[in-house]
Amino acid sequence: MDNLLLNVHNVSKSFPGVKALADVGLDVRHNEVLALVGENGAGKSTLMKLLSGIHAPDSGSFELDGRPIQVQSPKQAQELGISIIHQEFNLMPDLTVAQNIYIGREPRSGNFLLNDRRLNARAAELFARIRIDLDPKSKVGDLTVAKQQMVEIAKALSHDSKVLIMDEPTAALNEAEVAALHEIIRNFKSESTGVIYISHRMDEINEIADRVTVLRDGGYVDTVDAGSTPIRDVISMMVGRRLSTEQRPDPAPAGTDVVLAADGVSTRDMLSGVSFELRAGEILGFAGLMGAGRTEVARAIVGADRITAGSIEVHGRQQKIPNPAAAASLGIGYLSEDRKHLGLLLDRNVKENIALSSLGRFSGGGFMKGKAMAAKAQELVGTLRIKTPSVNQPARNLSGGNQQKVVIAKWLLKDCDILIFDEPTRGIDVGAKEEIYTLLNELASQGKSIIMISSELPEVLRLSHRIVVMCEGRVAGSLSNDEADQENIMEMATRFGADDVVPAGAEPAGGTQ
C-alpha cells in the first residue's frame, strides 16, 4: 500500500437540504489517470471542491503520499501540490493569458513592481514544454472557448502539482483538441504524479483512464479497471440500470409541411449561401466540426446575427427576424450553446427560472399565480429528472448538468413550434441524455419541429431524421438517416480545404512565437 498518491477516506458533505456526499472514499495511484464518473448531481464536483479547499468536508480525511493533509483554501491546495481545472471557467477575461496563468504568483522586481517581461517569458516556456499553442500576450476574453480551456489547462499545469484534477475539461473541445489534451495528460503523469479526470464522455474514459471510480447519488459505488471493464457496465453502475445504445429514430413523418426554410442565408463573418428545409414533426440534425458555422446558422435564424443575403420563410411566409424576441413570437425557440450565460439567472430559484419566459401564462390581473407556476415547474423537474431538493432552490446551487436541464425545461414550457437545440446534452450525464432523447422524440411526434446541433455524431445519428452537414460556413451536404453513418458525415464535414480547420491544439509546439 505504499503506492498511493492520494487517499480519500469516508468523506461526507451536506449543503442545506442536500446530502451531496455520504461516506465517499477514493484513491489515486502514482502514474495513473483515475476517471471519476457519475450522473449529474452525483457529487463529483463537490468532492473535487473539498480536495481543492473551496469547501470543507463535514467529516472524513485526506492523505497525500501517505501523509494526512487538511486543505483549507485554494492557495493551500496549490501549495500542497493539488491543482484543479474547475467545471466552470475561472478566468479573468480582461487579463492576458500569461497574467491569468500566473495570477497570485507574478514575477516581481522588488516587492511591488511587476516584471511582465519575465512573466511572458515564463508563460512561453511553459507552453513550449507542454506543447500548447497560445500567445502569452493575448487577452483571454478575445479567445475562443476552446482556447480559454487551454489556458485553464496550462494554468493547472504551471503549478508543478502532484495531483491534477480536471472537472469536465473537454466539454468545450473538439475531437482534435481532446486528443491534444490527452497527449498533455500522458506527458504529465509520472512516478510522482497522478490525475483525477471527470467526464461524461464515455469514449474518453477508455481512451485515457487507467481506473474508473463511480459515484451515484453522493455515494461510492465501485472502482474498476478501465481497460477490462466494458463501458456499458460502467454506465449501468452510474445509473443503476441498463440503457440501450445504437438506436436509430423512427422514420421521418412523410409529406408534412415545411415549417422553416432557409434560402441562401449568408452572414458577414461566417455563413455563405446556407439553404435547408425543416418539416413539421421532423428532427433535423446539424453536424460538422467546431467552427463549421452550425451555431451561426441558429443565430442567423433567430435574428441574433444579421443576415447579409438570402431569406427565411416560416410556415411558408417570408419573415424578417430582427432579434430572438421576434423569433420567439413566431414560435421559434433557441436553446443556446452557452446556457450558463445566456439562459440562467443563477441567483433565482428553479421555479422562477423555468417560468421566466412564459410568465404571461402564470399571471392573472397583474398578479402572479405562484401555485400554478410551482406545480408546472415541479412537473418539469420530474419529467427531466432535475436533481434539486425543491423548486425553490437557487439555480446556483444545482450541479452543472442540472442547471442545463433547468434551461431546457424553460424552453419546453414555452411551447414553441420550432425548437433549436444547440448541443442539448453537453455536460449532461448518460442517463439524463436518454431522457432528453426520449423527450425530443416525443416533441417531434407531437408535431413540433426540431433543429438539433450536436458535436456528438452518435447522438446526431440516433435522433435526426435528416442530417445537414456543414463545413466552413457552407452546407456540405444533407443525408437522410438511413444513408448516414459516421464515415460519410465526417467525409462531408471535412470536404472543403480540410487543412484549414485543424485546431490549434493539435499543432506542434514552437509555432507560438
Place this chain on the structure above:
Amino acid sequence: MSTVQAAKSESRTHTGDTAGRTLSGRLRSSLQQFLAFASLIALVIFFSIASGKFMTLSNISGILLATSVIGILALGTTFVIISGGIDLSIGTGMTLCSVMTGVFLTYLGLPLIVGVIGGILTGAVMGLVNGTLIAALKIPPFIATLAMMMIAEGLALVISGTSPIYFGSTPGFTNLALGSVIPGLSIPNAVLIIFIAAVLAGVTMSKTIIGRYTFSIGSNEDATALSGVNVKKWKVLIYTFAGAFTGLAGVVMASRLSSAQPGLGMGYELEAIAAVIIGGTSLQGGKGSIIGTVIGALIMSVLTNGLRIMSIPQEWQNVAVGAVILLAVYLDMLRRKETS
C-alpha cells in the same frame, strides 16, 4: 467572458487568429483613448473659435486648476471602479479630509507637512474603513460608501462646528495649490500636483501588483480568489489607496479655498465618477485606464469652462455635461459590440 463572445465560440479555430485579434484588440482599445482625446481636442478647437477668451493662458490655467480636485478624486476612484466597486463617499470624504487638515494646522498648530500628510492619511483611513466594510463584512460597495458619504458629511460638520476653518496661522498652506514653483510660467502648483498624482496612479495601475489585482478582481472576483489571491486583503488595499487620493484632493481643495468649507463636497463624487466613465472605464469592472480618466476629467472641465465663457447659463451647462456622459457611454458600448 461576455455572452456574445461565448456564443461565438464555435466560429474560430484558426491558429493565426489569436495574434491577429489581439493586435486589433489593442488597436481598438487605443482607439477608445484616441476617441476621447480627439473629442477633447475637438472641444478645445470649438471653444477657441467660438470665443476669443477661451485660448488664453490664464483661462487654460484656470481650466487646469478647476480640473485638479475632481481629477485627483477621479484618479483614486478609477482603481475602485476597475476593481468592480464604486465609492460614493469621496465627495464628502474629501471635505472631511479638508476639515481634518484644518484641525491639524489651525486648531493644533502642527507644522505644514504634518497637516498635509494628516489630511491624506485621513482619506486613507476612510478608504480602509470602506474596504473593510466591503471586503470583510460583504456590504455591497454602493451601500457601504453611501453610508460613509453621510457619515463623512456629518463628521465634517461636527468637527468644524459647522463653520469654515481658515488657515491664517499657516500662511504657506495656500501656496501649496495656488503658488507656482515653476518660475516664469504662471501654472499653479495644484496643476503640478495632479500631474504628479496622475503619473503615480498610472504607474501603479500598469506596473505594480496592486494594479494587476485591481484589474483581476474587477474582471472576475471569484476566479481571482480561486487562484489563491487573498482578494479581501487586496480589496481593502485598493480602497485604502484610493482613499489617499481623496485625502490629497481634500488638502488641495482646502489650500485652493484657503479654508476648509464643511458644507461642500456633496456631488463631487458624481462628477469624479462621470470623469472616470467618460474616460472609458467600465462600471462593470475589469476595464479602464488612468490616462482615460485624466482625459475624461479634462473634457468635463473644458466643457463647463467653455460653456461659461459662451455665457451659457449654469442650468444648461449641467444638461450639456449629462449629454456628454450619455454620448461617451453609448460610444463605448458601440465599440464593445464591434469588438466581440
